[in-house]
Amino acid sequence: MAWRLNRTVVLVGMMGSGKTAVGTQLARICAAPFLDSDAEIERAATMTIAEIFARDGESFFRLKESQVIARLLAGPPGVLSTGGGAWLQPRNREEIAAAGVSVWLRADEGLLWQRVRHKTTRPLLQTENPRATLAALCAARDPVYALAEVAVDAEAGLSVEAMAERVAEAIAARRPDVLERIADAAD
Numbered sequence: 403m404a405w406r407l408n409r410t411v412v413l414v415g416m417m418g419s420g421k422t423a424v425g426t427q428l429a430r431i432c433a434a435p436f437l438d439s440d441a442e443i444e445r446a447a448t449m450t451i452a453e454i455f456a457r458d459g460e461s462f463f464r465l466k467e468s469q470v471i472a473r474l475l476a477g478p479p480g481v482l483s484t485g486g487g488a489w490l491q492p493r494n495r496e497e498i499a500a501a502g503v504s505v506w507l508r509a510d511e512g513l514l515w516q517r518v519r520h521k522t523t524r525p526l527l528q529t530e531n532p533r534a535t536l537a538a539l540c541a542a543r544d545p546v547y548a549l550a551e552v553a554v555d556a557e558a559g560l561s562v563e564a565m566a567e568r569v570a571e572a573i574a575a576r577r578p579d580v581l582e583r584i585a586d587a588a589d
């Protein structure tokens with residue numbers, strides 16, 4: 403069996419939840435394009451996210467992020483990975499709901515910390531106590547992430563492929579208009 407993607411799937415969640423890795427695999431199994439809003443922002447600005455934050459501040463970044471997300475949602479259906487703060491903006495949530503389906507990759511703080519603790523590319527964790535910062539971000543953001551239409555739990559030790567299948571099954575169960583199983587050409 404294979405998957406057909408009829409509308410855009412937008413992955414939301416904390417940094418380290420697996421949006422890029424799982425999104426890439428989900429796009430592969432759906433034979434759909436994979437889009438990453440952070441990568442698109444960096445390409446357009448010819449700067450890294452950290453450099454944009456340092457030079458222009460978070461407010462400027464969030465404005466550009468919303469513009470890029472709107473542009474990507476206007477294109478053909480695909481799998482879109484968003485930055486951790488994108489879903490917090492009501493405008494983004496409305497546009498995502500109109501264009502496709504939001505999927506929260508839900509991961510507990512301990513798993514997130516294991517995944518991000520050695521990364522230097524996370525501007526929001528450039529603090530005196532990044533673990534405490536991550537905990538505060540989770541506490542503040544999780545209630546907003548919970549507004550996503552579909553939530554799928556990440557687990558330590560679960561392969562990217564298995565997580566992508568888990569996400570596909572969850573979307574198909576909740577929104578068969580977005581993602582449907584089709585007979586594989588080899589069948």
